[in-house]
Amino acid sequence: MLPIGQHPVSAVPQIAKEQLENPALNPPAAPGARWQTLLSVPAATLVTLAIHLCLPNNEPANEAGLYSRFLAGVLAVAILADGVQFLWSGLKRWMRNMCPIFAAAILTLCGWELITGVLHWLPLPYFPAPGAVLQSMVDDRALLLDCTWHSLVLLLSGYVLGVLIALVTGVCIGWSSHMRYWGMPVLKVVGPIPATAWIPLAMVLSPSAVFSSIILIALAVWFPVTMLTVSGIANTRASYLDVARTLGASRWYLIFRVAIPAAMPNIFVGLFMGLGTSFLTLVVAETVGVKSGLGWYVSWAQGWAEYGKVFAALIIMAAFFSTIMTVLFKVRDRVLGWQKGIIKW
Amino acid sequence: MVMENQASNEGSALRILDATKSFPAPDNVARNVALNATTLSVAAGEFISIIGPSGCGKSTLLRLIAGLDVPDSGELWVGNDRITGPSAERGLVFQDPNLFPWLTVSRNIQSGLVARGLLQRKRPEVDEFIRLVGLEKFAHAYPHHLSGGMAQRTALARALINHPRVLLLDEPLGALDAFTRMRMQDEVLRLWQARRTTMLLVTHDIDEAIYMADRIVVMTPHPGRVERTITVSLDRPRQRNSPEFLRLRGEILDLLHLTGNAGESANGKSGKNGLLEPEPAAQSL
Known part of the structure; x- marks a missing residue:
């Protein structure tokens, strides 16, 4: 078993080769195990979590940090998966394909929260923030x-x-x-x-x-x-x-x-x-x-x-x-x- | 009268007596005569090639023998049984192999046994026929994975597993490239010699007709009829460039040229290189 630290280095020439072979390849569809793809989900989750915690929003009092815990859980799973995929090629292939989609989904949550909870562009109670929706889902x-x-x-x-x-x-x-x-x-x-x-x-x-x-x-x-x-x-x-x-x-x-x-x-x-x-x-x-x-x-x-x-x-x-x-x-x-x-x- | 016919044709595997078939013309009023008062007798185990330009009724003749079409007049007999409809004892192979795409090679080959409820009893024969056509490695492949030659070999095995008394071949090699085609001609001859099935081969290729057949039936169009029957007495395996082969080739070309001047000249001219105008693969819905 190789130390994990070696792999990003060995992945570099592989990416270069793929780019040479197919210069028209656009980033989201690229099959290469590029670190941007792998880090997209944790990065998106971190941004979303930061916005949720730092910017003022009018969460219901009973939310009790459920949404924060949810995002923290996603972050933990994403980081864990990034680690495990070095050892498990099936997961690696799946993640190459799916990471951009998951990142986009999490950023959509972030956008939703910005529009509803932070900027108040949409009227309440018709458009609750994602945290409130998650709370309703768990409560009921x-x-x-x-x-x-x-x-x-x-x-x-x-x-x-x-x-x-x-x-x-x-x-x-x-x-x-x-x-x-x-x-x-x-x-x-x-x-x-x-x-x-x-x-x-x-x-x-x-x-x-x-x-x-x-x-x-x-x-x-x-x-x-x-x-x-x-x-x-x-x-x-x-x-x-x-x-x-x-x-x-x-x-x-x-x-x-x-x-x-x-x-x-x-x-x-x-x-x-x-x-x-x-x-x-x-x-x-x-x-x-x-x-x-x-x-x-x-x-x-x-x-x-x-x-x-x-x-x-x-x-x-x-x-x-x-x-x-x-x-x-x-x-x-x-x-x-x-x-x-x-x-x- | 029927008994007399039978008596006078003792030993014939297949007899076609005065068969006529017409189809409605495009104007729906007149009728085009596809096959006119055709009589032909085929001995058991004989290999017959039927050759002629498009529209000479050769495919119609094959469909009548298969029982897929009913003649307007005349009779068709297999041994002592009159042909009234399709039957497993008259196998048919088309230019398009028409394999069932949802079945693997092995299941395509056994479909005749399944259709007749004989699979339980005759299952060992399936492997035997897969071996006979050399497709052991592809037994579990689906038809879209097969080359044209392999697909046609599967179709041959599917028809032969029923042990038909007569095997009808409607340009089965027409869609194959020249090399595959020559190999498949030997393959068909091998199957014929191994099983001694009576075979009728419709073809556009004069060389193929001479190479394969005991007798060549030359047909002409408008209306479709038998122009002449030529016996080929060359020893097998035949040499495609032997003097007798070339003489027969010339004779058939002459026959078709004569009719070409009277009717469709295009067909007669294209016959010069030994190949008549090929028909597109039948893909009717």
């Missing part, structure tokens, strides 16, 4: 966790139900010209109606708000997934079907082993579009009907003018939705691994 963590759980259950029930129905209708309409004749007009007329427009009807017809929300989310997912499945199935290369027929394929094989795999790239486009519409429908349904979930939490907190909680819920929502999106991308990368030049998420 039990309720927020419960709401996230309820949103997840509602979203997944609606999404899975919608996708299952959409795959069945999509394959039927895409494969059989008879089904297409009768199914396509329904799809074309009913499909484009935004699912949220059905809310008044759903409230009257359904026994419970949760049940009607699931149906609405399923409806929102159903249209794009069906549409894309239909086009994927109907555009299966005829020569694949010809080949399969000369190999002795039955109709079952043609549908499940040729047409559906061939339509998978299209189906995934539909799944992503459906996920987007399902987020929207989820939040609206929770705001209007269901008495739990993140959408409900946002409007409830707004009712009490607790904007710290509103922002806290929005941040959790962002993390929640992008996590689900990432999971779907991972699934796609696995299922469509055979595709040439697929963009990995």
Whole structure:
């Protein structure tokens, strides 16, 4: 094991070589282990912490230095990671890529604090400082966790139900010209109606708000997934079907082993579009009907003018939705691994 | 009458009796005759090359034999069975290998067994056929990692694993570069000699037709029909520059030149270098 102190020296010629090879390389994308990249996160955190501690701001009295401790924690992790990456090449590669993004995120926090807490450009209580938002998040963590759980259950029930129905209708309409004749007009007329427009009807017809929300989310997912499945199935290369027929394929094989795999790239486009519409429908349904979930939490907190909680819920929502999106991308990368030049998420 | 036909063609693997096929013309009123009253008899284990300019109906003929299209009139027989639709006993390989891109090489090759529900029983044959076409190292690669020649070898193995009585080859080597193409010609001949499958090869390449076939069917367009059948009695492996080879080449060129003057002169002229105008890879949707 080499002493840590040697590495910055040995890294210098490597950087010089890379710059020679590709002079057009711009700093944020540079794959080199340059010290600026590594130090960007601790430096940004230090600046943010300094501004938070030194400049006068009107933090709520009960904040008790939570935000300072949070920033100090980030600083400690960043410095630790800078040390460990010399020994762990996987982390090093990840940090080369991610450090500028993290630094920018922390500087955004800093900018937020300057605008709200220090310069008072935005009116209170609508725009609390990051420290107040963090405080709300920690104070209300039990309720927020419960709401996230309820949103997840509602979203997944609606999404899975919608996708299952959409795959069945999509394959039927895409494969059989008879089904297409009768199914396509329904799809074309009913499909484009935004699912949220059905809310008044759903409230009257359904026994419970949760049940009607699931149906609405399923409806929102159903249209794009069906549409894309239909086009994927109907555009299966005829020569694949010809080949399969000369190999002795039955109709079952043609549908499940040729047409559906061939339509998978299209189906995934539909799944992503459906996920987007399902987020929207989820939040609206929770705001209007269901008495739990993140959408409900946002409007409830707004009712009490607790904007710290509103922002806290929005941040959790962002993390929640992008996590689900990432999971779907991972699934796609696995299922469509055979595709040439697929963009990995 | 049907029985008589069978009796008079004892030993034929494949018989095409007076087959005619037309398609709607672009104006949707008239019909273009792609194949006109064609009769052909192929012996079991025979290698037939079908050559002719674009539009002479050679691909149509192959699709009729495969059962992917139905003739307007006439009959097609494999042994004692009339062709009514596609079947695993008539394999088809296109110019585009048409491998299923979502399956690995090995799974592409076994797809015929999966389709017929025979995979459990015949799994050892999959490895045998991967070896037969020399793709052991690529068994678990996806088609987009394969070169053109490797992809076409996979397509051949996928068709052969069903042990078809007739293998139909629709310009399978047309998209390959000249060197790969010559190597693949020997490869196909090796497979043919090893398995004694009846093969029908559609090609634009006169040299390829002579090099491969027991008999060459020369077809002419407007409407598509068999102009002449030429028997090639050269010993294998054949020398591409032997006097008899060159004489046959001249004979076929002459045949196509004559028709070239009457019909499409461009096809006749381009035939001078032994290669007819190539068709683009079929990529219909």
